[in-house]
Ligand SMILES: [Zn+2]
């Protein structure tokens with residue numbers, strides 16, 4: 651039944667500001683309502699002074715690169731999302747909106763799209779290559795080959811340009827770790843929206859992979875994420891929104907945006923048993939190191 655309660659879809663209120671500035675290590679401003687200026691101003695007003703804008707397809711990756719060139723507070727990453735690669739091979743129209751004409755499809759279409767990602771990855775405001783990786787939840791067996799080929803290509807691009815690799819891993823932990831090992835991970839690798847358990851966190855820690863926690867770390871059923879966060883080395887922990895998705899409790903289901911990072915930071919501080927300032931200082935420094943930009 652449709653709800654008439656305006657509160658259900660309304661933007662959550664501004665949280666109390668953080669005293670120590672942090673970065674949203676993974677957001678999709680192009681999928682959120684309002685302008686980039688509004689989003690950055692709102693975020694900065696609560697201590698979220700930097701965002702990493704993540705590309706998921708060609709259109710979004712070009713936009714991310716342009717936006718990072720236009721705003722000091724924005725850094726970009728570029729990629730074909732793990733669910734996008736099989737669609738390109740299939741000939742689906744470009745972009746998550748699926749508007750426009752059908753593409754030619756086939757392996758050549760994927761190669762052409764990867765060549766464009768390669769060109770974008772060379773730009774100075776582009777700090778990372780991603781989100782790439784594997785998604786066994788949304789992509790079925792028919793798309794697995796294209797997805798893994800795309801993942802391997804993104805790893806190679808990241809290494810050749812000396813950029814950070816941003817991993818999307820959904821229900822694919824073992825395969826993601828296997829491919830990273832086979833290809834050799836870049837110097838800096840971030841597991842975005844970290845979704846493994848404490849055991850996997852030890853493996854990531856051993857390999858020096860960053861683990862970025864999103865709003866779902868606050869979800870009631872996400873004890874495995876809190877267990878992972880509790881054992882992750884402090885110098886490898888990041889925070890992100892993945893906005894407009896994964897809005898933290900108590901606003902779950904409402905639109906997410908970078909200004910809600912403080913809600914997740916406070917929940918993370920409680921899990922780790924540290925004060926908010928200590929965690930925020932680490933998060934700010936870690937994100938700058940992870941993406942290779944100077945800390946403001
Ligand atoms: Zn993702």
Ligand SMILES: [Zn+2]
Pocket residue numbers: 676678704781892
């Ligand atoms: Zn994302």
